[in-house]
Amino acid sequence: MKHLYWITILLFTCTSVVAQDNRSVDSLITITKTNKNDSVVMVAYNKLRRATYYSNPEASKEYTKKFLEYARKRNDSLNIAFAHFYLGNSYVQSNNLNLAITEYLKSSNYYERVNDTKRLPSIYNAIGAVYEKKQQDSLSLIYYNKSLDFSESIDDKRRASIALINISNVYQNQGFYNKSIEKLDESIHLIQLVKQTKDSIKVLQQEKIAKINLANVYQKSKDYKEAKSIYTDLLVDLDTLKDNYIYNHVLAGLGKVYFSEGNTIQAEKYMVKAFKNYEKNNFEEDKYQSMLDLIDVYKENGKTGKALDLFYEFNGIKDSLFSIDRDKNLAEMLQKYEAAKKDKEIAQQQLTIERKNKQKNRILFGLIATGVFLIGMFLFFRKRIQYKNKIALQNAAIQKQKITDLQQKNKLLAMSSMIEGQEAERLRIAKDLHDSLGGLLSTVKAHFTTIQNEIKQLEELNLTDKTNHLIDEACIEVRRISHNMMPHALSISGLQGAIEDLGVHLNDQGYKTTVEITNLPKIDSTKEVMIYRLVQEIISNIRKHADAKEILIQLLGDNQEVNLIIEDDGKGFDYEKALEKGGLGLKSINSRVQFLDGNIDWDTQLGQGSSVIINIPAT
Numbered sequence: 308m309k310h311l312y313w314i315t316i317l318l319f320t321c322t323s324v325v326a327q328d329n330r331s332v333d334s335l336i337t338i339t340k341t342n343k344n345d346s347v348v349m350v351a352y353n354k355l356r357r358a359t360y361y362s363n364p365e366a367s368k369e370y371t372k373k374f375l376e377y378a379r380k381r382n383d384s385l386n387i388a389f390a391h392f393y394l395g396n397s398y399v400q401s402n403n404l405n406l407a408i409t410e411y412l413k414s415s416n417y418y419e420r421v422n423d424t425k426r427l428p429s430i431y432n433a434i435g436a437v438y439e440k441k442q443q444d445s446l447s448l449i450y451y452n453k454s455l456d457f458s459e460s461i462d463d464k465r466r467a468s469i470a471l472i473n474i475s476n477v478y479q480n481q482g483f484y485n486k487s488i489e490k491l492d493e494s495i496h497l498i499q500l501v502k503q504t505k506d507s508i509k510v511l512q513q514e515k516i517a518k519i520n521l522a523n524v525y526q527k528s529k530d531y532k533e534a535k536s537i538y539t540d541l542l543v544d545l546d547t548l549k550d551n552y553i554y555n556h557v558l559a560g561l562g563k564v565y566f567s568e569g570n571t572i573q574a575e576k577y578m579v580k581a582f583k584n585y586e587k588n589n590f591e592e593d594k595y596q597s598m599l600d601l602i603d604v605y606k607e608n609g610k611t612g613k614a615l616d617l618f619y620e621f622n623g624i625k626d627s628l629f630s631i632d633r634d635k636n637l638a639e640m641l642q643k644y645e646a647a648k649k650d651k652e653i654a655q656q657q658l659t660i661e662r663k664n665k666q667k668n669r670i671l672f673g674l675i676a677t678g679v680f681l682i683g684m685f686l687f688f689r690k691r692i693q694y695k696n697k698i699a700l701q702n703a704a705i706q707k708q709k710i711t712d713l714q715q716k717n718k719l720l721a722m723s724s725m726i727e728g729q730e731a732e733r734l735r736i737a738k739d740l741h742d743s744l745g746g747l748l749s750t751v752k753a754h755f756t757t758i759q760n761e762i763k764q765l766e767e768l769n770l771t772d773k774t775n776h777l778i779d780e781a782c783i784e785v786r787r788i789s790h791n792m793m794p795h796a797l798s799i800s801g802l803q804g805a806i807e808d809l810g811v812h813l814n815d816q817g818y819k820t821t822v823e824i825t826n827l828p829k830i831d832s833t834k835e836v837m838i839y840r841l842v843q844e845i846i847s848n849i850r851k852h853a854d855a856k857e858i859l860i861q862l863l864g865d866n867q868e869v870n871l872i873i874e875d876d877g878k879g880f881d882y883e884k885a886l887e888k889g890g891l892g893l894k895s896i897n898s899r900v901q902f903l904d905g906n907i908d909w910d911t912q913l914g915q916g917s918s919v920i921i922n923i924p925a926t
Contacts, residue, residue, distance in 0.1 A: 841871065
């Protein structure tokens with residue numbers, strides 16, 4: 308049984324989706340086109356977003372962007388944060404997870420800035436859920452624990468209970484069943500404390516969902532007795548709750564427990580009831596899973612006909628959600644059943660024919676068999692020829708791909724050599740500037756000071772002060788160039804120290820800069836230099852072109868990859884036009900990311916700032 312994920316992202320605005328007819332949507336659209344009051348238009352776009360969230364997700368996303376546009380126009384910080392959160396939800400719905408994280412982080416930055424501890428737990432839950440969907444469990448746990456910490460700091464037991472359910476789901480995915488059970492027990496205890504003061508339907512549902520997840524973990528850990536006990540108790544309570552969705556999951560879970568114990572008669576009883584309820588209430592995804600479970604139960608109970616009928620129905624609607632191995636087993640069972648059925652029909656037909664005219668039927672059967680054989684041979688050889696042609700085409704395609712891969716590999720090797728050469732040359736020039744030219748300038752100044760002390764006439768001509776000043780500027784410029792070419796912090800403190808040092812320099816230059824570095828894994832020195840150069844080039848573009856006031860640099864890591872996120876509130880740019888013109892250093896940045904086997908995603912529009920997300924393998 309899958310997790311009941313909808314409990315993990317309870318929207319902090321408690322948004323409810325209300326059915327609206329086309330006239331209501333049309334009237335809201337009319338308001339956006341005719342009303343001159345920005346506040347009224349902004350509210351109308353927010354209502355349109357909510358009204359179309361499930362019925363037309365793409366339209367809802369566009370309405371959310373309009374809502375954000377008007378919130379920015381009114382400089383309404385709170386609604387800007389709301390809009391980023393809603394936009395994150397839209398990107399999750401369309402499975403664009405990187406953009407979803409970007410929008411959620413923009414929203415969380417605002418609430419962190421104003422210390423809005425009531426809304427932050429829900430936003431952290433949402434970010435954690437996206438990382439869980441990306442199978443980045445370490446990052447997911449960071450944000451789930453953040454949600455738990457904030458909930459506990461304001462004594463919000465209900466949201467703390469939700470965070471604990473989410474943490475338990477991650478442990479369950481990792482196979483740490485004892486840890487998962489421990490977190491679910493804590494969650495149930497907290498929600499029971501909430502019930503003492505607020506016994507609402509929402510609180511009751513949350514308790515039931517936590518208990519269903521607990522029974523699910525016991526079932527996976529093969530503690531069927533404990534799982535059965537929880538499911539049985541839930542059935543008694545659910546008679547009064549009247550929640551079909553939760554009730555059906557309890558029935559299905561109880562059926563699976565009985566099936567695991569070998570009691571297939573009881574398993575069939577509960578699974579049939581769950582399947583009919585899923586079908587009645589249009590819970591499509593759960594219905595499909597229930598169909599697969601029922602097919603197995605029917606097969607074990609010797610009800611092959613029912614199993615095949617259900618398989619025919621499922622086979623017409625199946626999709627990639629279900630296991631290929633299970634389909635293969637079902638297909639083998641189908642073939643055996645069809646073969647037996649066909650043999651029986653042929654035997655009956657032959658018996659009838661023999662009774663009427665044995666000799667005639669023998670000749671007819673021989674002709675039919677010969678025809679079938681000839682057709683079969685024809686189809687066999689035609690299929691064989693087609694197969695050979697297909698294999699030849701595939702081999703040609705593979706060979707072409709190998710050539711392409713080899714060319715790409717040669718390009719990357721050339722680029723690697725070029726970059727390594729550039730870095731070596733940078734290091735050599737930096738050392739020459741610092742050791743040779745810097746020392747020479749210092750010696751010149753020392754000699755010049757001696758001359759200045761001895762020749763009073765030079766002071767009267769006012770040349771010494773000017774020359775002294777010029778030599779000081781030259782020394783400073785040498786140190787600056789040397790530092791830019793091979794920063795001191797990178798060789799001493801590594802990548803983290805160098806980026807933090809860069810943030811300090813940006814703050815000194817008047818930019819409001821935030822640097823966040825979390826879980827940074829061990830990276831080899833060459834890759835550290837490459838990542839630092841990426842940050843340098845992106846920051847250089849922001850300083851030259853963006854007219855920004857605020858800059859955010861985030862470096863998040865786990866065992867598999869490093870995530871670099873850089874955002875600014877500048878004037879933005881048209882990415883496609885900039886790429887065509889070869890401006891802003893985009894080609895250099897994209898080439899470096901390609902060399903590192905990473906992915907890059909630019910999110911920018913004119914007048915709306917820019918954001919770049921880079922994912923790079925850690926090893």
